[in-house]
Amino acid sequence: MWLLEEMGLDYEVRYYSIRDGSMRSAAFLALSPAGRVPVLEHHGAVWFESAAIVQLLCETYPEAGLMPALGSAERARCLEIFGYAETVGCLLENLNLNQVFLRPPAQPSPVVVKLLNARLRTSLAAMEARMEADYLLPSGFSAADVMFAYGFELARYYVDLAAYPRLMAYWARLRARPGYSRAKARDGVQDIYTQEFYPVSEGT
Template sequence: MIRLHHVPLGRSFRVLWLMEELGLDFEVAYYSIRDGSMRTPEFRALSPAGRVPALEYGDRVLFESAAILQWLCETHPEPKLQPTPGEAERARYLEFLSYSETIGCLVENLNLNRVFLHDPADASPVVIKLLTARLRAALKAIEERWAQDYCLSTGFSAADVMFAYGFELARYYVRFDEFPKLQAYWDRLKERPAYQRAKARDGEQDLYDRDFYPLPEA
C-alpha cells in the first residue's frame, strides 16, 4: 500500500507528480493547511514537523519531498529519473534539488507575510518587497543560464519535478513574462501526461484568494 498525505498545491505535489511519472498505484489522503488537521498526534507520528508530504510505503513512512523523490527514484530505477553517483550529471542534479528549496523558502516567507497573517496590516511592505526582489533574482539567475529543454542535458528527471513545482507558487508573486525561457520550459512540462494526471488529483487549493499579489504601495 502506498498512501500520500497531501495538501493541494503543497510541496507534496512534487511526490504526487513523480509517482504519476513512475506509474505507481497509490492513494491520496487530503489535508488543509488551515484547519489544524496536520497538528494532530496521528499526523505528527507520520511527519514530525506536521507538514506535507508524508508518504506511507508499505511499512515505511517518509517525509521531506526531496528525500522522498530520491528514495522513490532509487526504489523504482525504471524509468531512470535520477543520475547515479559518479555520472556526469549527478552534481547538476543535486544542485537543482537544493536550488528548488531556495525558491521554496522565498515563496514560503512571502506566503507568511501575504497569506497567513491574521491581520494583513501586520505585514512589512519593506520585507515583502525584499523577498519578492530576491525571488525574482533567484529565477532570473536560472533564466540567464538556461540553454536546454530540462534541468539536465540528458532529459527529464526528478530535478524538474522539484524545481518546476516552485513555479506553481512563485507565479502568485512574480510575472513569468519576465522569464520567457522558464515559461517555455514550464509550458513544456505541463504538457506531460503524468503532470496532467497529477493536477487532476491535486485537489482544490485554499492557500491563495487571488491570482496575483502585487507589491504593496507603501
C-alpha cells in the same frame, strides 16, 4: 504525486490542509514532525520532506530513469537543483506567511515582503539564464524538473513570470506531459491563495 505518475506507480492520496487544522493534528505530526506536506508512506516506512522523498523514490525505482547515476556529473547537477528548489520553496513559504496567512492585528512587514520578492525574482532569473535545453538536465526530463517546477508554478502569485520567457516555455513543456495532467487531476482544490496575484505594496 507527479513523480509517482511519471514512474507509473499506484498510490492512494490523503488530503491535509493548513486551513482546517489537519496539518497540526497529532496524527499528522507523527508522520511529519514539522507539520509540512508532502509525506509518503511506502511499504511501512514514512518519508517526509520533498527532496528526500524524490531522491528515495528515484533510488528505490531506478528503472524509471528519472535520476542520473551515482557519481556522474549529471547526478551532482540534479542534487544541486533539488537544493535550489528548496531555496525557492523557502522564499515562497515566507511570502505565503507574510502575504496570505498573517491577518490584523498582525501585519506583514513591508520591508520583509519586498526583500523576499526580490530574492525570488533573483532566484528565477538565475535559472532563466541557465535554461539552455528543453529540461534542466542535458539528458532530458528528470526528477530535477519535478522538484523545481512546483516552486515555479506557485511563484506566479508573487512575480510576473512574463519576465522569464525561457522558463515559461519550459513550464509549458512540463504541463503538456501526461503525468503532470494526471497528478493535477488528483491533487484536489487549491485552498491557500485567495487572489490571483499578491503585489508588493507601493509603500515598500
